[in-house]
Amino acid sequence: MQLIKIDKTQNYIINTGTIAGDMEGTSGGPTNPGPLSIYLEEGRIAAITGTKDDPYRFKQPNRQTTFLDLGSLTILPPLADCHVHLALDGLDFATARRRWEQPGELHTQISTQLWDTVRHGILAVRDGGDRPGIALRYRELVASGELTGPVIRASGWALRKPRKYGSFLGRGVPAEMLDSALGQLARHGVDQIKVLVSGVVSFKEYSRVGPVQYTYEELSAIVQGARNLGLGVMAHASSDEAVALAVKAGVNTVEHGYFLSRDTLKLMAEKQVAWIPTVVPVAAQLTSLHPAPNQDNYVIAKTVDRQLAMINEARNLGVTLGVGTDSGASGVRHGYSYRQELALYRQAGLTPEEIIRCATINSARVLGLNWGRIAPGNPAAMIAVSGDPLGDINNLRNIEYVFQPV
Template identity: 35%
Template sequence: MPKSFYFAGWLIDGTGTPAQDDVLICVENGLISSLERLSSLERLSSLERLSSLERANLAELKGLGLTVEAYPTCTILPGLIDCHVHLSMSGKVDQRLRFRQLLNEFAQNSPLICERIEKSLALGIMALRDGGDIGGHTLRYIKQNDTSGVDVKCAGKGWRAPGRYGKIIGRIPESGSTLAESIRANRDVIDHIKIINSGINSLNEFGRETLPQFSRDELEAAFKDARDLGLKTMVHANGKLPVQFAVEAGCDSIEHGFFMGEDNMKRMADRQVFWVPTAFTMKAMREHMPAGSAQCVAASRMLESQLEQMGRAQELGVRLAAGTDAGSFGVRHGVALAEELKLMIEAGFSVEEAIGCATSQGARLLGLEHELGRIGRGMPANFIIVDGPPSGLPDSLGEVKAVYVRDKRISRTSFENPW
C-alpha cells in the first residue's frame, strides 16, 4: 500500500509530554511508521517552518506520488477516550424527561444510543466506557450492532446492595447469593464490572458521606472473581470509607471519589488504582440550579473540593483518567469531555497532561493501549485534527476539523439534539 503523510503545525502525542511543532507523520498499512520534526529531515530542509506555508509547498512529496494531508495551522492529537458514560441516558435537565427515559424499551433507546456514539466519534472520541443502565440496553445494542470507529466497553448492569442507591444503573445480588456468586452467574458478555459502593452526593448537606454498600470482604471476593474472569472493576464510591474498602479490596478504578481524602489518594497511588473524577457533573449541576439556591451553592463547593483533590492526586502520583458521567443531569454526550478537561487544567494539569488523561491513561484503563492513546511509531493511525495551536485546547475540541481511524478519514455527521 502507498504511504500516507500528515503534516501538522503542532503535535500532542498523548503521553503528557510537551507539544512538538512542525511534525511530519508517515503511515503505512494503517500504522505509523515514522514521526519526525520537519526541521530534522534533511531531504525536506527547504521546507523548514512549514507551518507558515501553504499546502502547495508539499509539492515535493506529492510529486513522488505520495498521499499528503497538510494541516500547518492545526494540532494533531490521539483519538480521545471518555472513561465514564451512560449511553442509554440523556444529559437533559428536565426531570420529567429524565424519569421517562428510564421506562424506555430497547427499541426506543437503540437509535439514541447509536446517535450518541456517532456524535462522540464526530468529536474525536474513539472509545467509551459505559457504566451500565437498568435495562442493559447499551450492552444489548453493542452486541447487535457494529460501532466501527468507536470501541465501546460495556458493564451491562451494575451491582448494588438491597435498599441502596443505584437502581437506575444496577441490580442487587440474587437472593441467597453473595455479590461474587451473582457476578459469576450473570457475567454475560461484558467488558468490565460496575459496582456501586456508596450513595450519591447530597446537594442539601455539603460533605455528607454514606456508608459502604458492601463490606471489604464482599468486595475482595467479587474483585477476585472478576480477575479470574479477565474483567476489570469500576467502583462508584464517594466518601472515605467506601473508597477505602474498594481500594484495599483491589478494584481497578474509583469513579467519582468525592470527599475521599488524601489517605485514599495515597492508597490509590501505591496500588496504581485509577481515578475517574467526573468533576464536570458538579459544574453542570451548578449551572442548571437556580442561582444562589442552596443546591447551587452546594454544587459549587463540591466542585471546588473535587478540583483540590485532583490537584493533590496529581502531586501524589495517582493515575487519573478522564470520564464525564455523560447522560447524568446536564452532562451531554460528546461535548462534556472538553469540559472535563478544562476542569483538569483548572486543577493544575498542563494542557498536555489533561489530554493524556483522555488518551494514554484512558487507553491503559480500558486495556486499549495498543490501539489508542498515543501517536507514536507502530501505533495505529488513530488521531484527530483541531484548529489552532495547543493553547487553544480544550476549547478547540468543540469543532474537530478531521477524524482519522486507521488512516481513514471519517466523514462528519450533523447533530441537532443536545444529548
C-alpha cells in the same frame, strides 16, 4: 469536523504542523514541532518523518495512497471518556428510561449520542452500566461497523446491594449470589465489572453521601472473582469511607470519589488505583435549567471546589487521573460535556499538558487501549485541532479531523 475512517487496505501520508503526541516525553518533550509527515499503513502509524528526513517507503507501495495536507493543525491522540452511560441521554432521566421499552426511539437516541461522542474527538468510552445491558448491545453494533461510534468498553449491569442505590444501573445482588452474578456477566462478555460501593452525593447537605453497600469481605470477593475471570473492577464510590474500602479491596479504578482524604489518595498512588473524579455531573447542576427540588447551589459549589482541590492534590501525589464525564447523568450530554470536564481540570490547576495526558494516554490505559500516543506501531487513531492546545486547553474544542481505524 471531518471523520476519516482509516481502512487497512490503503496507505496515507498526512502532512501536519505539530504533533502533541508523545505525552510520556520519550522524545524530550510533549510536542514535536513540524512540519511533519505521518505515514499510515495497514491501519497503523507506520512512521513519522520531518521534511529533511528520508521519506518513509511503504511496504506495499502499489496500494492506493491518500495525501492529506493539514497545514498548521496540531495532531494528538484521540480523547477517551472513562465513564459514560449510553442508555441515558443527560437531558431527561424519565424520558430516557421510558425509551428503554421503545427500541426505535432508543436507537435514534444512542446513534445520535455515539456520533456526538466521535465528533468531539472521543474515540473510546467506558460504560458504567445500565440494568438491561443496553450499552453492551450497542458495543456490538459499533464493533460490527453497523453504527459509527467510539470503541465501547461495556460493564453490562452493575453489581449493587439489594434495596441500596442504583436500581437503574444494576440488579440487587446479595452476597451469596455474587459468584453466579460474576459468572453471568462474564458469559455476556463484559469488559469490566462495575460495582456500586456507596450511594450518591447530596446536593442539599454538604459532604453527605448515600450509605456504603458491600462489606470489605464482599468487595474483596468481587475483586478476586473478577480477576479470576480476567476482568478489572470499576467502583462507584464517594465518601472517604467508601473510597478507602474500595481501594483496600483492590479495585482498579475509583469513580466519582467525592470527599476522599489525602491519606486515601496516597493509598491510591501506592496501589496504582486510577481516579475518575467526574466533576461535571455535579458542576452542571449549577447551570441546570431543571434544578432538582430543594437543591442548594451553595452546597453544590462547595462540593465542586472540594473535588477540584483534591484533583490538584492527586496530581501532586502521583495518582493516575483519567477523565470521565458520567455522560447520561442529569445535565451531562454525551460528547459536549467532555470539554466542560477538561475546563474543570484546568480550574483545578492542572496544566494543559497534564490535562491532555489525563484525557489521552491515562484514559486510554484505563480502557486497556494502546493508542494514547502518536508513535510508530500504534493504531491510526488521531485527532487534528486548530490552535495550540498545549498553550490553551480550550483549543481542544477546535476539532477539524478525527481519524478512526476501522
